[in-house]
């Protein structure tokens with residue numbers, strides 16, 4: 001069996017998805033889960049992009065021990081310096097440096113001749129090798145590059161010391177056969193290519209990201225880049241869970257394996273979906289809600305008689321479990337804490353105490369507290385670090401089919417003062433949001449509003465995701481509560497608070513740049 005490395009870029013390419021912005025705590029939580037999942041490399045961000053990015057990458061490099069942590073860098077010394085500062089404490093510091101190699105990018109974006117591009121690439125790899133034990137070099141827009149030119153530049157950066165060569169399909173244009181051919185061409189035409197590892201990075205604009213990645217493996221790639229749930233720029237990246245499970249289920253054909261602990265897939269998918277607000281479509285392969293649901297009578301009959309008649313992947317393989325009751329009203333603090341640890345979360349005593357209070361409140365209203373409920377509580381409590389901005393104190397909403405919906409809200413601002421406002425609307429949520437907008441005195445535009453139930457049952461928790469914009473800037477927020485209106489108000493305040501954090505970071509950056 002050939003070993004295929006999984007390079008996860010959920011926190012870099014995935015975070016570039018429209019409307020996704022993760023804070024340091026959220027990124028760290030995802031990184032810890034990626035470590036449990038067993039990815040080989042975590043691309044934690046773009047260190048030179050912002051102070052927030054830098055701090056998150058540094059925290060991840062200092063925390064994660066069982067994966068190599070990397071960061072993206074342009075071919076300029078200041079980017080490489082910033083990356084080294086952020087990554088040097090990692091278990092295996094690795095740089096991911098790139099430059100575009102397609103005629104269209106070289107001419108219009110870089111305004112450089114092909115010779116200048118080669119020279120810059122070689123220089124940046126040489127410079128990076130002074131610090132980093134492992135340097136990965138990427139040819140941006142490789143798939144629309146001139147092949148002999150691509151071979152030349154790859155040979156030169158290998159000479160300069162690159163350890164991994166990545167051939168990204170940056171714009172999602174290539175087909176599986178053509179992509180495999182590029183890898184074969186490089187293998188035949190580049191000196192010392194056997195000394196480095198070849199990597200694939202695919203985008204899903206034509207729905208071929210996973211197929212292209214698998215074609216690359218067949219043609220000799222030993223590393224696949226992708227994201228959890230396939231999130232990422234535009235149509236997204238190759239979904240790592242699809243690549244890993246395809247290699248496992250069809251190991252007879254591919255004769256290749258990853259180090260991934262497949263049973264952690266579902267949990268990783270849930271965490272990423274919850275923190276990014278990117279809901280997984282029910283029909284999504286491997287992790288969709290319906291991926292293991294047999295609907296047709298003939299199929300159901302077959303599965304009841306013998307599972308493998310229609311089921312090629314067992315749900316247990318990827319960690320899908322039925323929502324078994326775990327805790328209830330009479331569960332004590334110890335059971336509560338143990339279950340949280342089993343779910344993979346580490347909380348401080350203070351956090352456990354605070355959460356236990358909320359758990360007890362919830363257990364009074366809801367009979368069975370499932371793992372999903374606990375995770376929703378944890379994410380709500382632990383990762384909401386914006387409590388020093390606006391806080392929701394209370395809401396009151398009046399609704400009837402024969403009356404105008406009216407909402408009253410009480411907020412606490414950063415200085416600890418109460419603000420109370422009332423408003424009407426065409427519906428309850430609108431009335432609530434109108435009242436919040438009045439209280440905040442900010443022209444907030446609601447761009448997206450989604451509601452989901454956590455698990456099943458009439459008493460299930462409600463989880464609301466919103467995306468808002470203010471002065472042309474966007475932020476997303478989420479809120480969990482037993483009532484849909486309370487969850488809606490929390491999500492709105494969460495998004496607005498995040499906006500202030502982003503704004504504060506920008507101000508700090510501007511100050512630092514002066």
Ligand SMILES: [Zn+2]
Pocket residue numbers: 013168170201203233237
């Ligand atoms: Zn990409």
